[in-house]
Each structure stands twice: as C-alpha cells, then as structure tokens.
Amino acid sequence: VPRPRLLERLDVGLLGQSDLFARTLTLISAPAGFGKTTLVVEWLNNVEQAFTWLSLDESDNDPVRFFTYLVAALQRIDPNLGQIAQAMLQAPQPPAPESLLTALINDIAATSHLFVLVLEDYHLINALPVHQQITFLLNHQLPQMHVAIATRQDPPLPLPRLRARGQMVDIRQADLRFTVEETDDFLRRVMQLDLSPADVAALHQRTEGWIAGLQMAAVSMQGRDDTTDFVRAFTGGHRYIFDYLGQEVLRQQPEDVRRFLLHTSILDRLTGSLCDAVVGIDESAGLQLDEPPTRSFADPSTAFTVSEVELLGAGSQAMLEHLERNNLFIVPLDDERHWYRYHHLFADLLRQRLQRERRDLVPELHRRASEWYEENGLIPEAVSHALASGDLERAAELIEWTAWQILTRGEMTTVLGWLGALPNDLVRSRPQLGILHAWALAFTGEVDAVESYLQRGVVQHVEGEEAAVRAYVAVVRGDVPSTIKFAHQALELLPEEKWFARGIVALSFGIAYQSSGKLGAAGQAFTEAIRFSRATERTYLTTVATAMLGHVQEMQGLLRQAVETHREALRLVSEQGGRPVPFAGIAYVGIAEPLYEWNDLDGAMRYAMEGINLCELGGFVPYALAGHAILARVHQARGDVDSALEAIQKAERLAQRYDYAYVMAVLAELRARLWVARGNVAAASQWAQEHRLSLVGELHSAREVEQMAVARVLVAQGEPGEAVKLLARLLEAAEAAGRMRSVIKILALQALAFQAQGDVGQALSVLEHALSLAEPEGYVRTFVDEGEPMARLLRRALSQGIAPNYAARLLAALGEEVELRSSAMESLIEPLSERELEVLRLVVAGLSNPEIAQELVIAVSTVKSHINHIYGKLGVESRTRAVARAQELGLL
C-alpha cells in the first residue's frame, strides 16, 4: 500500500544546501505490526541516496560486536569506511570507544558517498555503551550520513535536542495506523478480498488501523466464502485481536505447516537445512516427524494449493518458500532466499503456542538447533541455543572451544555474558572457563577482579595460562618483578601451540625488561613475541612487538637497525590494507627519533607528527608523548622557543594525567635544557637542586635522562666537579645495561664537564671515546645540541687530529646553527648591541626592570631606555611581543 502522506513527511527537510543531509535522524517509533520496516523500505526505494541496513538483535549489546557490524554495514557503502577502526580492534585490550568512533567519523566525513544508515529493531539494545556510540555519531551531525531508527520504544538518545534543532522527524503509532482508505486499498486491492465497504469499515474500526491485525484477518479470510460472518465474529468480541487472529491464522493451516511453524519458532533466523534439523526432516528419507504426521486439514476450504507430497519431498526450504508465497508473516533476509525470519510479533505468538502445547519439546528443539549451528561452524549461535536448551554442560564445552577466538576479536562482553549464564559450580569445575573469565576481565581492564578466577588450575596447561594472565595483569599495573616472575612461569608451562598467550607473555616480558633498562633481554623477548604472534597471524601483536624491538635497538644505540626494524613494522601494517593504523604510530615515532639525531629536522618533524596523530587515535599515550618530545627538540633546534615550550607543555599535561614517570623525566630534561639555553640558570639550578636530592639511594635507570639534565645544569652553574661525579655513576649503569645511546650522551656531557673544569686533556680523551662510539651510527644532534662549548671542544679535537672527518662534519653542523642565528640577526634593519642582547636575555628569563638593573649593576632608567631601543629595533610594543620576536629570530 503506497503511503504518500508518510513518504512526504520523511522527505521534507531531509536534504539541505548542496544536496547534503540537513536532518540527522528519522525516528520511527511504534509497537510491533505497524509497518515500520515496510515504510522504511518503501521510502528508501524512493530516495536517490544509497542506504545500508543493520538489523539488531540481543547480541548487539556487546559494544565491540555492535561496532564491528556497524562498520561492516558502512563498508557496503564505501569499503574505505572504518578500516582504521577495524585495525584498532585487533588490540587485545579494546581501544577507547571514542578513539574508534573518532576514526570512523573521520572516514565518514571524508567520503564522497551520501547514505542512510538504517538501524532496525533498536529496542533490542539496552546496553549504555551502544547508545553512547550512536549518540556520538548523531552529535557529530555528519552531512553525508542520515540515521533512520525503527524501534518499539523511544531510544535513550539526545532526542529532545535534535527535535529542538529541527534535526529529526518522528513517525509514530498514530501516523502509521492505516486510514480507512488505506485499509480498503490493502484488503481489496493487495489481498484481493471481495469485501463490502461496511465490512472494510468494521475491520478498520476493530483493528484501529493496526496493520498486522489487518494482515492476519486477511490471511484468515482468504479462500473463505463467509467473509461477512468472519468479520461479524471478529468485530463482535473484545478479545485481544492478536490472540484471536493468531488462532484463526493457525487454524487455517494444514497440520504439518502448523507443526513446522510452532517447532521452528524457537529460531531467530530460518534456513532450509537448519529447519530440517530442528523439525526432524532427514533429507534422504523425507519427512520424519517425532510423531506420525497427521495430515488432516483443519479447514477443508483452505486456499493453499501446495500438495502435501510437494512439501514432504522438498523439505523445509520448500516450506519456507510456501510460507512466503502465502503471506504467512515470514520475511526473507537475502535476495537468494537462503535465510528468513518470522515477523517478530508472529514469532512471539508461535512461541507462546509452542510453550502452551508442547513445552516438553522446547529443550529438544533448542538442542537440535545448537547441533546444527555447531556443525555449520556458527558457534556463538550454537552456544545460545545450548544455553536455551538447558544443556549447560554442552554450552560450557562449546564456550571453551570458541570463546578464545571471540575474545581475541575483542568481544569481551559476549564472552562475559556467556560465562555469566553458567552456574558458578560448572565454571569452577572447568578450569579452562575460569581462565577465559580471567582473560576477559584482564582485557577489559578489570584487573582487580582477575585473581578470583584463577587458582583453580590443576591441569598443567591451565597453570601456564594462569601465569600468563597474571603476567599480563602485572604489566598493566607496571609491576616489573611480578611480570617477570609470572612470565617465566607461563613460558615454561604453556604448551607450544598456545601462540597468542605466548605472544602476550613475551610482549609483557619485553616491556618489563625494557622499563627496567635490561635491553638485551628486552630485545630477545620482543623477538620471541614477534615469532609467536606471527604464528597466530595477528598483525596487531606482530606490529607492536616489532616496533618495540625498534625502540630497544634505538636505546642500544643502533640507529640504523632501529629505523630498519620500524620500517619493517610499517610494512607489516601496509600489507594489511594500505592505510596507516594507530599502532603504526609507535613505529612512526620510532623513526622520528633517529632522524632527529641525524639532524634531518624536517623528516623528524613529519614522522613525529604522523606518529602523534596515530598514537593519540589509538590511545598509545607514552608514544604520543615521546612524539611531542621530539617535536619540542626540533623546534628548539630551529630556535623556535615558543613552539618548543608549547610542545613541552602539551606533553606535560598529557603525562600528568597518566602518571608516566619516564616521559615526565624526558620532559623535565627538555625544560631544564631550555632554561640553560635561555640563560635562566636560576630556574634550572632550583630544578636541579630538587631533583638531585632524589639521587640519594638506588639510581633508577628510567631517571637516567633526568640526571643527565641535572649534570648539564651543574656545569652551567659552575659546579663541573659535581657533574663529573654524577656522570661517572650514570656511565657505569648505562654501560652495564648496554644502553649505548645513553653512554654516548653521558660521555659527551662528561667531556664538557672536564673542559669546564679546565682539564682539557681529560675532556679530549673522553670526547674521543664518545666520537668513536657515535661515528658508525652517525650521531649529530647529541653533540650539536650542546652548542658553543661543544664547538670549542670539537675545534680542539680537530686541531689534535682526533676523528678529524667526523669532528669536521659536526662542526659544520654547528656552524650552520651559528650561521642560522646570525642571519636572523642580520634580518634586523639595525642589529641589537651586545648590551641590548644582554638585557633582552634577562627579559626573556622573566626578570623585572629593577631586577635587571640589579643584575647588570645599572640604573633602572637605563634599563628602560635599553628596552625602548630593543622594542624599536624589533618593531614591537610590549615585553611579551619582544620575547616572541627574539625567539622567532633566534636571537638568543
């Protein structure tokens, strides 16, 4: 029945300027049987835009599962949509929903396709995380996407706001009811019933335009001569019309059709062979019902022309097609008619009848369905039916078999839901289920709840898995000793073929060793992790382990090998589909670091920025922070102090939120360096004083970088002797752990400290050692970043023939820097005098005019006049602008 009055409401305001969607949402909210789906189909067949359809069921309350199906639906519009998000889902720990959705929204915003996303049966969703996903999508008001929701109850989405802004249209029960004209059109034209206008009017009044009711009435009347009697009997009573009509419809059916309907009503989806299995048809032997089939027709005047023989011979597929031909409330789910489902309301009716008539059969029917699903490899469905059949042992077995796969797909909620449906005793009697529960909790971040599901292992491989879970939990908590203890146990006990668990254990090992500075062991562990995860074909694990290995190599000072390893990680990712995925960000940051060291500032910046974007998308915060630190150093190397500060501050804010001690130390080092470079020795000294105190006691290797900065400040404030002592301790620890990158940096600092002490001989010998280690890997910035004192020392080295080629190259790089700065100076029409530069430095350091006067031992008025000259030469009117300008020009 065409419904122009509704189609018009759906179309009005849908599109705005330049043919993009002006409206965000269409909500069709009404009880069952009001033709919601039919209306949407009719509408979408009439609009130009493409559409994609997502029929929801209870299992979509798992947010990851829902998201996966959402992406699959969107990819029918444009295969590029959601690729990044899909790759992100490979992580064992699901990424933050906002990251996934942001990635998806970016894709949608970039697509040239305009489409309608239909969410059918939205009332089946009761999980808040899923509602939040849809809210997030709606809030972004993407002009390429229109969402149409069909539901039996209003969803908890921001509807009032959308309504107030005119961004949604409601179609409700009152709108959907058939008018008398539509009822007439439907009964007489579509269903071809010969009814009087009075009968039509009576039926309309009795059903109140409820479409399912009219349809059932029509099916009941087909082939009957006494339609007026039927109408009178029907309209005369008060009985719930659905009940009344359902009975009528079923009474019209031959016994085997009726039986088929009842027995298959337990299925959410129907296909020939599944129905065969459930009703007990053996394909070779024809129909074999549990009881001898009675083939009496309830009503001899039935309209059905399909012969019994036809039905018997062809099994359930023919039955399904028969049901469809005869409007028996069955909906094909694909064009090939492989899968069907009953109209929801009709299915409820059938289930209720089945319960009433053959309650004893229900478990057996579910068991058959479960077996069919198992044979056909659809294990999650097999689990659901096993649970419904009450055969919990069977359910437990199936869960053990499949849950690991579901788990590694990220559908933790599904697994936790299954386990929750099993009684505690059963879970306790099966150690493997306890392990699964523990993994699911660990991956969802519920690390505190994990322990209560362990300690049940009796079988050896379960002990191994227990230890693996504990190792993973420990690494999440940053507990290095426990990680190493449990990872050892796990690797020893886990059977060879437990590749994924082994991969996670090896990765945990590597992270623990790396954070405790044991690089050789960390490198080995990551190499193992790569080997294990390759066996599972999990790109995520392989890529992450490879990139981690690259970072270890970089810490070992092997810059070239590190870049090669990171490029290998990127190749792995690109084999997956060509587009960068978030965990590739770890490798991008990994490449940026050596590029910076090689003085390729543009390259370092490019890789760092790409890495930051991806890492932030994927929630890899520590690596995003490392990327910010590289950006800060690039800015500083270019003399752009403002941008450097900005990058540091940004990173500090992020780091504080997550409490990453190592990254905080890296940032503190950058800040201290900046203070020294800008002449604010006071601030640097104060910082160093505070942080030197923490040196009492055990020297933590992760704080090495911070202590190097302390040493640099000590030299700057005229205490090189203290610096030499501190650096000697650092050197010893770094050499012992094989941190060659640190060794080179410490030696460079030590050489400068000796030079500041006036011990040139010692300075040169230490520098020579540093250069010999650094030359093969082409280190540049480690030396250049030390500025003029390093240039002085290198000139001395050159004059004494120490590493002459390398020293000359480093001096050239240093010269470029000097040149860069002086050229900035030349770009001023009138250059600043030495005194003015001196004043400017103090201004930048944050001193007030009286403080400057005191510092330079001049009158405050003189300071003011210097500052006015500086303003004039720099073309600025304020202190802050002067500071900014000086930094732009690299004057300081």
Added chain:
Amino acid sequence: MTDGRKFDKPGIYQIRVKGVLDEKWSDWFDGLTITWQDDETLLTGPVRDQAALHGLLAKVRDLGLPLLSVKRSFPERFNLIRR
C-alpha cells in the same frame, strides 16, 4: 518511604492492559494470574525484581498491548490484604 533495596526482593505487581487477553497467556507472562475487568486485562502476581518487571513490560510492549497502569504491593501488605 521504603528504601531502594526493597525492590531487589520479589513483590506483587498488577499490570493493567487494554484488551481481553486469553488466560492461556499466563505462562508467557511468567505465570502471572490473568483476570478481566470489562475490556481490560489484569496481570497479577509475584515479580522477582525490577529487571524481571521490565522484562514483563517489554513483553507487553512487544504484543502491542496498550499499557494502562502498573501497581506494586509489598508482600507484607499483600498478605494483610489476603487475610
């Protein structure tokens, strides 16, 4: 006032819907007793907790039965009334 925990325990509910529903639907509605008043149906009986109540209301929704009212009487009060 009763505190929220009271609702964790079973309570006697009465759900009133429009239309005359066959008493054979009792099983479908978790065994609630079905009675009638004119052209309305009363579903009465113990409901385990709030989640079970919402499950029943979803069934009412899914059958398209217009919902008229939901009432609760706490067991002790119910027992008094029955006596």
